[in-house]
Amino acid sequence: MSDIAAAWVISEGLAGLRAQALGLAEAAGLTPELRELKPGAPWKWIAAKFWPNPLAAVADAVRAPRPGIAIGCGGMAGSVLAALRRRSMRVVQVQNPRMDISRFDLIVANRHDELTGPNVFVTRTALHRVTPARLAAEAEIWRHRLERFRRPLVAVLLGGSNGRYRLDREVGARLAAELAAMASRDKVGVVVTPSRRTDPGVTELMRAALTPSDGWVWDFSGENPYFGLLALADLIVVTQDSVSMISEAAATAAPVMFAALPGSSRRQRMFLDGMMREDRIRPFGGRFSTWKVAPMNDTPAAAAEMRHRLGMPGLGMPGLGMPGLGFGG
Template sequence: MNTQPPIAASAAAPPTRPATPPSCWVLTDGKAGMENQCLGLAEAVGATPLAKRIHLKSPWRQLSPYLPLSLDHGLTPDSDALSPPWPDLLITSGRHAVGAALAIRRRSGGRTFCVHIQNPGVPFSRFDLVVMPAHDRKAGPNVMESLGALHRVTPQRLAAEAARFAPGLEHLPRPRVAVLVGGSNGVYQLTPALTGQLADRLAALARQGIGLMVTPSRRTGAENEAVLRQRLAGLPAMVWDGAGANPYFGYLGLADAVLCTGDSVSMVSEAASTGKPVYVIGLEGGSEKFDRFHQLMVARGVTRPFTGVVESWTPTPLDDTSRVAAEVLRRMAARR
């Protein structure tokens, strides 16, 4: 049985950090979604993490995580060095990082506390803690569930970024709504027709006096971006053009409510961590896991589906990152 609750009923208290922060490595193959989750957890425990990125040679690349990795022979020359002194805390994500994590755990004599985010594909007991999304439906004595993805969003970061971007958005009326637009991936499709429907709904909100702060992503696509710009032209809406600093966190900090497409667990989780009303924009497609994630978020009162209306309501706080960080520190302290 999993001894950890799937999600706290209320926002987690900030983790009690040790007087001396642990030395910490974050180890991934460099994919942004994986690395950001690891960095978010590392920062939440009070560490200043050293991010390391590795790539595997054959046959480890094809057979990871099942073939034990040799740190001396299994990494490509462009990988970051993995050598002593070993860190107090190692946080990994992705199947290509599993073998390296287990090798470091062995070479450190078990001193390094190893946390893996998402399913490692090997027995969970080989890690000190495994953090799994609730929609994966996995359990174990050293498994801790998160409702959403871990992330780097903090009140301090949102406040700083809001102050940074506020001067350029003073012309927008209040209330203001951040619109986070993802795009097509292996599960969902964002088509120009669907973007047109979304743009029409956004335009209707703007005509009601709501200021829109829209940030597309690389996956949105030029055609979809053009639809958004055309239909929001002349309305109180700012659509980021991709130039200059990314206003993503600034928009989250300045928003009174958030709309986001449902193609990214990380994006929905980051939006929900703000404590503001979050509406999820449905896209074409889906999968069993994504459907479970969105159903859980609605059932727990964290998000609502976007139907064209934005209301003021109080969502259930989502603070998986602090909750997991507190458990990591508790378990590390118990081993001393």
């Protein structure tokens, strides 16, 4: 099979899903074309696994000409990919598709998905777009802008409430107080980037608590500092609701702590426990702390396996010294 330069990246309009599939495509050296799945009525109200004709439900997103490969993330993408494979496309699914795994050429699943099979490649972390090159470039962009903050520098990545965890104003106020106390007691700088999911009230509580200690909370104006903070932080604190953000933070050279939130998730607990067993992350207890770590990034290994399985020539991609867990089953 000849090298495949172009690939569709298929997902719903959720940034976390899109970033995982896009990260895999980029790491494999492909040229990704984003295709957002927007089913119309009545299919937008029906789970994709029940669609009788997935390609008709999202016709605008899958119009020809089609490249040789499609990479998708999420349940809706899984149904579409399986249908595309019946049309002779090679398809790679990120996350458990919750359907017959034989309908995919490759599935890349996190170990907390508990999915095994001859075509399932298991990773420790979520896939993402954090690379050494991107971190180095962002460090150069943001180094001067962040030099006014005290060092060591703590970057805080805020998620938001979801169906499993709660990050409302009550919880946000407690976390803001802990961060402010750490800034004062441990003499560290604190910079915070909220996400689109963060309650604006929580963001304001953070700003009010950290301003007296010369902290900074991004207000969504100007350039997004996210990758710059990842690149330059001496410690990264992430709210525990987001596997993706914890995985992105773990791909850096900085120690990572997760801020516990009220709620529960068995799969999330498995993810956190696995990362703690390897001492890549630790719980945040309100104090600055560092320990020796190495970047953990399984995206390059997953990309190399995808190229191998689909018969695509290797690109000599760096970063394969931190492999995923391999194939389950």
